[in-house]
Amino acid sequence: MKNNNISAATRILLVVCGLALLGVLFTPIWRIDLQAPQYPEGLKLFIYASKLTGDVSIINGLNHYIGMKSLHADDFPEFKILPAIIVSFSVLFIIVGFVAKRKWMTILCILFVAFGILAVIDFWRWEYDYGHHLNPAAAIIVPGMAYQPPLIGFKQLLNFGAYSIPAIGGWIFVAAGILLLGCTILEWRKKKVLVVNQAPVIVTLTTLLTLLLTGCSSAPNPLRIGKDNCDFCKMTISDSRFGAEIVTKKSKIYKFDDAHCILAFLNSKKVATEQISAVYFTNFDRPHELINVDHAHFLQSPNLKSPMNGNIAAFTSEDSLVALLPQFIGNKISWEDMQK
Numbered sequence: 001m002k003n004n005n006i007s008a009a010t011r012i013l014l015v016v017c018g019l020a021l022l023g024v025l026f027t028p029i030w031r032i033d034l035q036a037p038q039y040p041e042g043l044k045l046f047i048y049a050s051k052l053t054g055d056v057s058i059i060n061g062l063n064h065y066i067g068m069k070s071l072h073a074d075d076f077p078e079f080k081i082l083p084a085i086i087v088s089f090s091v092l093f094i095i096v097g098f099v100a101k102r103k104w105m106t107i108l109c110i111l112f113v114a115f116g117i118l119a120v121i122d123f124w125r126w127e128y129d130y131g132h133h134l135n136p137a138a139a140i141i142v143p144g145m146a147y148q149p150p151l152i153g154f155k156q157l158l159n160f161g162a163y164s165i166p167a168i169g170g171w172i173f174v175a176a177g178i179l180l181l182g183c184t185i186l187e188w189r190k191k192k193v194l195v196v197n198q199a200p201v202i203v204t205l206t207t208l209l210t211l212l213l214t215g216c217s218s219a220p221n222p223l224r225i226g227k228d229n230c231d232f233c234k235m236t237i238s239d240s241r242f243g244a245e246i247v248t249k250k251s252k253i254y255k256f257d258d259a260h261c262i263l264a265f266l267n268s269k270k271v272a273t274e275q276i277s278a279v280y281f282t283n284f285d286r287p288h289e290l291i292n293v294d295h296a297h298f299l300q301s302p303n304l305k306s307p308m309n310g311n312i313a314a315f316t317s318e319d320s321l322v323a324l325l326p327q328f329i330g331n332k333i334s335w336e337d338m339q340k
Helices: 008-025 056-066 078-099 102-132 168-191 198-214 259-267 318-323
Strands: 030-036 039-047 052-054 153-157 160-166 244-248 253-256 276-282 290-292 297-300 312-315 331-333
Touching: 008 078, 008 168, 039 056, 052 056, 078 102, 102 168, 160 168, 244 259, 253 259, 297 318, 312 318
Parallel strands: none
Antiparallel strands: 030 039, 030 160, 039 052, 153 160, 244 253, 244 276, 276 290, 297 312, 297 331
């Protein structure tokens, strides 16, 4: 008799994923951040399963001037059905975990992946409609200009920088999908009598889940010279050799034009240390490359003449730093010493 049951470890993961999906009902699935000189704190739009939150009223006011539609939860039919879909998938995950049949898990995997694809298509369709169907009587009209936000990542819209990324609810969806797909593949491989040691596989998948929820959004964004403003001194970032960034655990990015500014910003405690995911500095040798401070080597020299007189440059290696000492006479300094 063929064994069509899934392993105990897979069953546990399915139940855990099912329970985690219920959390999507109470956490934002997606977020769109807008940054512009006139809004140094930035504007945020959070998309939940059944509502919109954040700076909705301010964004609607700005949209009015350029002819974009106002955002109202009642205009989204998805908000009426999405909570029921989430609950249904949560229940299905748990049921399949208890029934423990490989065929049922495969059907669930197909349904969940198909829903994910349809959700992305629907989100892109909404963004396209939102950014292209403009009021011809708007106060501000830029011929040929559309204001479709990015599906994911960054896009410049006039003087606004728009960042579109999954929020915690979205990452829960992604993690549940990856775990479900991974478990389905492993269970079918096991059926073909391939020996699979479940313990390290489950550890790997669980680690992946943790990384998705905690570390996927810690990457920096490129500094746009002449466009981005320093979040401390508010000056336009003009020298590509001395920039820096702070990335928070909530994916908020603060940009700076000089070591002096980022250090002053950190000392201001505007962002608590425990909220910071990573800090980056521009590579002096390759200005469009950002280096994590954990791997950077710093040179302090009055000859560097950085924009705000911090006069500190970052390098990827000590050899690169030493090679420039004859030109920029100074001292090597650590990130820890810089913060004292």
